[in-house]
Structure formats: C-alpha cells, structure tokens
Amino acid sequence: MPRPDQVQDPELRNLFEQAQGSMKSGLANDAVQTLVDALHRLLELKPELASEQLEPRPGWKMHFLSRWPQLGANFVKGSLDKNEPEIEFVKENFALSEAITYYEFTLETAIKRGA
C-alpha cells in the first residue's frame, strides 16, 4: 500500500512528506496546496497522465484524472478535455478529511505510475 518512502522522485517524495506533516498538525489548507503541487510535479514526471483514459464500460471513455477529488481544488472546466489539466481553487478553507482524500489519491497514483 502507498507510502511516501515508495516514491522514487525526491522532489515528489518531499512534497508527500510535507503534506503528511501538515495533516498531522491539522493544517488542512497547507496540505491541500502541497498536494496540488505534488500533482503538478507528477504531471511533469508522467505527462502521459494528462491524456490517460479509463473505460468504465464498453464504449464509454473517461479521463483518468477526472477521478481527482472535486473537493474545492478542482480542474478548470474543459482543461481535461484539452489534455491540459489546470487546477483552480474554488474555496479557501479545506477540512482534514478533504486533505486526506487528496493525499491518498495522489500518492497511490504516483506510486502506481512508478514516479
């Protein structure tokens, strides 16, 4: 199961450790900002993620990144369709549960892609 020490890229690993520290201190906003930075770094390392598709049912395609939690740090509408994912913050304050959800998704994605 995903843990920061399984991340190969030092910069990305550092971001996950930083996010983990923020969550432990109850600093959800800081954690979410750091995890958005981690997503950007992941896209630098694995640019193919921007256009990766899932096929939940035969004939139905969806962007893999549409699984990124839409909890306030959301993709700009249409940016996924252009394969140019761009995050916008639609609110200022995040709950710890939201930060944890971003953390688990981003960390698992990074490790599964060998980043």
Added chain:
Amino acid sequence: MKFGLFYELQLPKPAGHPQWDPDDELKIYHDMLDQVELADSLGFDYVFEVEHHFLEEYSHSSAPEMMMAALSQRTKNIRLGHGIVLMPPGYNHPARVAERIAALDLLSNGRVEFGTGESASTMELGGFEVDRADKKAMWEECTREAANMMVQTPYQGYQGQFFSMPPRNVIPKPRQTPHPPLWVAASRRETTMLAARFGMGSLGFGFETPEELSERTDEYYRIIREECYPIGHAINAGLAVLTTFMMGKTDEEALERSANGPAFFSHSLGYYYNPITGGKHQPGEKNIYDSFLEANKKQNTLSAATGFVKEEDIRKDEPDEEVQRALYRAARSGTAVGTVDRVRDMLKTYEDNHLDVMIFVAQCGDRKHEHIMESIELFGKEILPEFKERHERDHTAWRAEQLAPVDFPINSSI
C-alpha cells in the same frame, strides 16, 4: 470474522405497472423485522441499515432510526448499526443525531453502532439542498461535534462553518461510553484510509476481493497504529465488507433463489448514482425494474441465467474505474451464494485475510422473504458456529496484537 445483515429495503415496482401494490412497503418493513429477529436468535452479530431519501425502488429506508428502535425491542444481542446516518446538517442536525443515537443506545442496552456518511446521489443532495462540493467537510464537522455532544456535560457549544449552536446539555447520554463505535461508509480505497486516520471503522461498500482486502487490512491497521488522529473519543478499529448472500440445498437452487437480486441492486444503484440518469429521474413515474429487465435482455447478467462463473473470468472483464467495478461486482460475483460448502469456502478466504466483519446483502431486488429466512437459518446453523469459534480463538488475538501499540481508548465491538 463476525457476520451481519445489510438492508437497503429495496422494493422494485411490479413489472409493467406504474406503482407498487398498496401493501408492498408494509410487507418489506415487517419482513425485515422477522429476518433480523431470526438472525439474532441464531447468533448473527450485526444488522446495518442505510439512510436514503427519495431513491424509489432502490431504497425505501429513509427513517432507519424507527426500524432500529423496533428491532431493539424484538432482539436481544445483535448489534444495531446505522449504515449510515447522513451527517450533513441539511439532512440531520448533529444535535438531533446525537440525541437519537443515545436514545437508541439506551433502548437497546448499549448495542448501537454509529455509522456515518455524506451521501452522493443528486436526488438526495438536491432534495435537501446539500452542496455537493462541501459534503465531505460537512460530514467531518458534524460527526466530530455529534461525538462531542455525547461526551460533554454540558456540550460547550460550537461556532462552525456549517452549523453553530450555543452551549446546551445534549441529553440523553448513550449507554456505551464514551459513545457508540464510530464507522464511516467507504466505497473507495481513499475513504478506508481516511477511516483509519480518523480512528473509525470502515464500512466497505466496494465489494472488495480477498486480495484487495489483505492489502488494505495491513495499511489500515498500520495507519491506526502510526498515523491516527481520532475524530471521536475512542477508536473503532474495524474493516467490514459487503457481499451478496443467498443459500440453497444445491447450488442451482441458491442461484434460482438469488434471482434478480444482485443484478437489480447494481442496476438501480448505478441508475441513481449516475448524474445523468439519477439527475433526470422523474419522481413517482419511472419504473426502474422495467428498465432493468429491458437492459438485462441485452446483457444477460441475471444470476440464474449466468450460473457460477470462475473468479478469474469475472476479474478479467472488470472495469478499471473503482465505482464502476463495485457495481459490476455487486451484480456478478455473488461471494456467498450457493450451498453450505461453497459459501463456507468462499468466506474462509476472507477470514484468512483477517476481515473483521462480513455483511450480507440478502434483501435485494425481487428476492423472496421465505428464501431469505431459509438462508439465514441455514447459515446460522451450519456455518456460523465454526467461524464464531475461530473468531474468539484466533482473530481476537490477531487484533490484540495489531492494536497493542495504540495509546488511545478503543471501543470496538469486534
């Protein structure tokens, strides 16, 4: 491994008819009372019931606290689980939740399991004007404060983002201290890990395989030991998983009795949780069972027609996406459908991977009450005793080892 029953109170409309028969809702409510009373007498450990609103045919369980109160008087030992209470304050004010949980805990002599969640369907969120973007934050704030209300005398009051109230003594207080065990609904892996970080049990609604479970169990208990910041005043360490359930004297009989249940469960769930179909649902008009039968003419997912499929063949066709995969599994891989031997063997694979609680979906689709009763009886007499024995002997020791380093109160009923 312990065992429970899970209720959505499904009620498909009669095929070809625009509405139910007048006594249909009356029947499923009283059938559930009979089924749980029987399960209690045979030693089942838990019953969990959902809270859903407006999801016609899929779930007619909008006031589970009423059913739980009735069950508290018809059962002796089975634990009464909310699976789950919708925590955003648009559905339930946290003080009302704390009051109801505590009152039920008193009525049942301390048998309540406090499952929590946030909901996801457009019909429910829109019906109560709950903002989808903030529902997780609402869940967190209201769950934490409901737990505080059950503990603090008086509750010191709260100025929050989603609700506020002045200091009040929220009474009654629950029988269990500091409060009943806390759970959260987890249909994705991320939420199971969130449950661990918050010190909550994970009610896994993803129909996880034994292999996935093994991986998740290791990480879940590691987080509980090393990275847990509890949302409540005690940790409820526990992983629960759903599976479909129907037994028979032969595999063929079990499949026939399983009927359209799992496939309808999956179809109606997918219908409401898909924003396109669920968002355009015409209240009071649509017959989902008819559309389900129509869809199945093409896909042939009915269990009796499909028969048992090898696990590796099922896995081969699974969707990549987690929610779609859960829907697929709900319809196709009936883990606990079959004879005593088949069901026992399948459950053993979960037991070997240290699952804490297996929850059976027996009541679903157009299954018959008498078949559910016979299945409960067969399982309770032929399978449950040996699992109980191993639970007390082996699993309890395994859990004690996992949780030994935890320096925080634990109030799990597992």
